[in-house]
Amino acid sequence: MATNEELANLLFPDVTETIEDLEARYPSRNLPEGAQVTRFAPSPTGFLHTGSLFTSLISYTVARNSGGVYYVRLEDTDTKRTIEGSGDLLISQLREFGIEPNEGYFPEGDKGDYGPYKQSERRSIYRTVIKELIRRGRAYPDFCTPEDLDRIRKAQEAAKVLPGYYGVYARDRNLSVEERIEKINAGVPWVIRFKSNGDHEKKTKFVDAIRGEIELQDNDTDVVILKSDGLPTYHFAHVCDDHFMRTTMITRGEEWIPSTPIHLDMFRALGWKAPKYAHVPSVMKLDYGNKRKLSKRKDPEAAVSYFLEQGYPPEALKVYLMSIANSNFEEWTIAHKSFDLSAFPFSLKKISFDGALFDQDKLNYFAKEMLAREPLEQEFEAVYSWAKAHDEAFARRIEGNPEYFKKILNIEKDRKNPRKDYAKYSDIYPLIKFFYQDEYEAMVSSPLPFQEKFDRALLSNLLKDAATSMPYGVDEPTWFSAIKEIGAKFGFAASNKDYKNNPDSFVGSLSDVAEIIRVALVGSTQSPNLHEIIEILGKEECVRRMNLVSAILK
RNA sequence: GGCCCGUUGGAGAAGCGGUUAACUCAUAUCCCUUUCAAGGAUACAUUCACGCGUUCGAACCGCGUACGGGUCACCA
Numbered sequence: 001m002a003t004n005e006e007l008a009n010l011l012f013p014d015v016t017e018t019i020e021d022l023e024a025r026y027p028s029r030n031l032p033e034g035a036q037v038t039r040f041a042p043s044p045t046g047f048l049h050t051g052s053l054f055t056s057l058i059s060y061t062v063a064r065n066s067g068g069v070y071y072v073r074l075e076d077t078d079t080k081r082t083i084e085g086s087g088d089l090l091i092s093q094l095r096e097f098g099i100e101p102n103e104g105y106f107p108e109g110d111k112g113d114y115g116p117y118k119q120s121e122r123r124s125i126y127r128t129v130i131k132e133l134i135r136r137g138r139a140y141p142d143f144c145t146p147e148d149l150d151r152i153r154k155a156q157e158a159a160k161v162l163p164g165y166y167g168v169y170a171r172d173r174n175l176s177v178e179e180r181i182e183k184i185n186a187g188v189p190w191v192i193r194f195k196s197n198g199d200h201e202k203k204t205k206f207v208d209a210i211r212g213e214i215e216l217q218d219n220d221t222d223v224v225i226l227k228s229d230g231l232p233t234y235h236f237a238h239v240c241d242d243h244f245m246r247t248t249m250i251t252r253g254e255e256w257i258p259s260t261p262i263h264l265d266m267f268r269a270l271g272w273k274a275p276k277y278a279h280v281p282s283v284m285k286l287d288y289g290n291k292r293k294l295s296k297r298k299d300p301e302a303a304v305s306y307f308l309e310q311g312y313p314p315e316a317l318k319v320y321l322m323s324i325a326n327s328n329f330e331e332w333t334i335a336h337k338s339f340d341l342s343a344f345p346f347s348l349k350k351i352s353f354d355g356a357l358f359d360q361d362k363l364n365y366f367a368k369e370m371l372a373r374e375p376l377e378q379e380f381e382a383v384y385s386w387a388k389a390h391d392e393a394f395a396r397r398i399e400g401n402p403e404y405f406k407k408i409l410n411i412e413k414d415r416k417n418p419r420k421d422y423a424k425y426s427d428i429y430p431l432i433k434f435f436y437q438d439e440y441e442a443m444v445s446s447p448l449p450f451q452e453k454f455d456r457a458l459l460s461n462l463l464k465d466a467a468t469s470m471p472y473g474v475d476e477p478t479w480f481s482a483i484k485e486i487g488a489k490f491g492f493a494a495s496n497k498d499y500k501n502n503p504d505s506f507v508g509s510l511s512d513v514a515e516i517i518r519v520a521l522v523g524s525t526q527s528p529n530l531h532e533i534i535e536i537l538g539k540e541e542c543v544r545r546m547n548l549v550s551a552i553l554k
Numbered sequence: 555g556g557c558c559c560g561u562u563g564g565a566g567a568a569g570c571g572g573u574u575a576a577c578u579c580a581u582a583u584c585c586c587u588u589u590c591a592a593g594g595a596u597a598c599a600u601u602c603a604c605g606c607g608u609u610c611g612a613a614c615c616g617c618g619u620a621c622g623g624g625u626c627a628c629c630a
Contacts, residue, residue, distance in 0.1 A: 227628040258625040327567045354560045421591040514588035526590040
C-alpha cells in the first residue's frame with residue numbers, strides 16, 4: 001500500500017530540506033520583552049494606496065514604539081496582476097512619507113536575516129513545508145478543473161448550502177494515495193489543498209489587538225495552498241512567512257477578518273504559535289450617500305501619489321491619518337504644540353472599529369498649520385524639491401533668484417500668528433506670481449479690478465503721485481501714514497471712521513486708497529501684507545509699476 | 555443568502571449606569587482690520603439608528619428590528 005511519504009516524494013522529489021532546517025535557519029529574534037515585529041506586505045500591483053499608508057503608519061508606529069522591527073515583504077504571488085517596478089515604487093513612496101522600514105525588501109536589495117523578502121523567491125520554503133504537510137496527511141493534491149469547481153459551486157447553490165470546497169463537496173479530499181499517484185503519473189494537473197479538520201458548527205475565537213475578542217465559525221474548507229503555477233496562495237504564504245520571519249503582530253485590513261480562521265487552522269496544523277492580529281479599519285469615502293472603501297479606480301485621493309503631486313507636505317497626510325487612528329492625537333497636538341508623531345503615545349486600543357470618511361478639509365487644516373509653522377529654510381527646501389519634481393516652471397523661477405523667493409515665502413511668517421494660506425506647495429505660485437515681472441505684465445495687460453465708481457483720471461493721478469511720494473525702507477506705521485496723506489491729497493478720508501461718519505464729504509475711504517495702490521502693484525484686490533510686498537519689490541519696481549498703471553489709466 | 559463587524563452633530567470623535575453629551579475640523583454670524591489669509595468671540599446633537607426590556611436612573615447593560623460596511627477565488 002502506497003504511503004503519504006511516497007506521495008510527498010513523487011510531488012516534491014527535489015525537496016530535501018525539512019521544517020527543522022528552516023526553524024534553524026530562521027531562529028527567533030532576540031528582541032526585548034514586548035517588542036513587536038510588524039510588516040508591510042504589499043502586492044506589487046500598482047501605486048501605494050492611501051489605506052496602505054494608513055496601515056503602514058500603524059504598523060510602523062507599533063514596531064517603533066515597542067522597540068521592535070518593521071520590515072517589508074513583497075507578496076508577488078499573483079503573477080497576472082504583478083506590475084513590473086511596482087514594488088520599488090511602493091517602497092520609495094513609503095519613504096517619501098518618512099516611513100523607513102528597518103529590514104526586508106528594498107529597491108537596492110534585501111536587507112536582513114530572514115529573507116528572501118520576495119515571495120516568488122521563497123518557493124523552496126513553501127515546498128518544504130507543504131511536503132511535510134503531505135507526509136502528515138494534512139495536505140493533498142487536488143485534480144479538479146475550473147469546470148469541476150464550477151459544477152460543485154452550482155450544486156451548492158441549488159442545494160442552498162454554503163459554497164466552498166469542504167465536506168462531501170471536497171471531491172478529491174478522500175482519494176486514496178494510489179489514486180492520486182496514478183493521476184499524477186498520468187499527467188493530470190494538480191494543485192495542493194490544505195486538509196482542514198475544522199468543524200463549521202464550532203466557533204474559533206481570537207483576540208484582535210484592536211477589536212478585542214472576535215468569534216467566527218471554524219474553518220472547514222480545504223483551501224488551495226499551492227497553485228498550479230507553483231506559487232502559494234496568500235493564506236499559506238502568510239502563515240509560512242510570518243512564522244519564519246518571526247512576525248509577532250499582523251497588522252492588515254479588516255477585510256481579512258473573515259479568513260482568519262483559515263490562518264489559525266493552518267497554524268494549528270503546523271503546530272506553530274499564531275501571531276497577534278490587529279485588523280485595521282478601511283479608509284472610506286461617501287459616494288451618493290453611501291460609505292465605501294476608497295477606490296483606486298474612482299478616487300484620486302486613494303493613491304498616495306495624488307497628495308505628493310499636489311504638494312501636500314507628506315508629514316501632513318501622516319498627521320491627518322494619525323488623527324483618524326487615534327482621535328485624541330488632535331488634542332495632544334494642541335496641548336503639546338507639536339505634530340511630532342514619534343512623541344505621541346499611540347494606542348491600538350483607541351482605534352475605532354468603523355472606517356473613517358476621508359476628510360479633505362481636515363487634511364487641509366493640518367497642512368496649513370504645519371506649513372505655517374515650518375521654519376523658512378526648511379520650507380524653502382521642501383517647496384523647491386517639490387517644484388523640481390512636479391512643476392518645472394516654478395522650479396526655474398526659484399532658481400532664478402532663490403533669495404528673492406525666500407523673501408516672498410517669508411511674508412508674514414515671523415509672527416505669532418503666521419500667515420496660513422498654503423495647504424500644499426501647488427497653492428503657492430498662483431498667489432505670488434505677481435512678484436515676477438512677466439507675470440505682472442500679463443496681468444496688467446487685461447483690465448485691472450479697480451472700482452467703477454472712481455474716475456480713471458483720479459486713479460491715474462493718485463498713482464502718479466504715489467510713485468513719487470511713497471516712502472521706502474521705513475516701518476509699516478510710517479509708510480501707512482504716508483499712504484493716508486497721499487489719499488487725503490485726492491480727497492480720500494484719512495481714516496475709515498471719518499469716512500463712515502461722513503461718506504459724502506470724501507471721494508472714498510482709506511481702504512479705497514490702499515486698494516488702488518494694491519491693485520496697481522499686484523494686479524488684484526487681495527494680497528498678503530502690502531508693506532512687506534513693497535519692501536520685497538523694492539522702490540524701483542514699485543515706481544515702475546505705479547507709473548505704468550498710471551499711464552494705462554490715462 | 556450565510557457569517558462577521560459597525561451605527562453618538564455635516565466630518566473625525568470623547569463618553570463605559572447619574573455630565574450642561576468633551577474636543578477638533580467644517581459651517582454661520584459678529585469683532586479686529588488698508589484687502590486677503592489669520593486671530594478673537596458666539597452659535598451649531600433637548601439627545602446618542604429605532605423599538606422593547608432591566609434599573610430609582612440608560613448613549614452606556616440585554617433582546618429584537620432597521621440601516622451601513624466586510625467576506626464567502628488556483629486575488630491579495
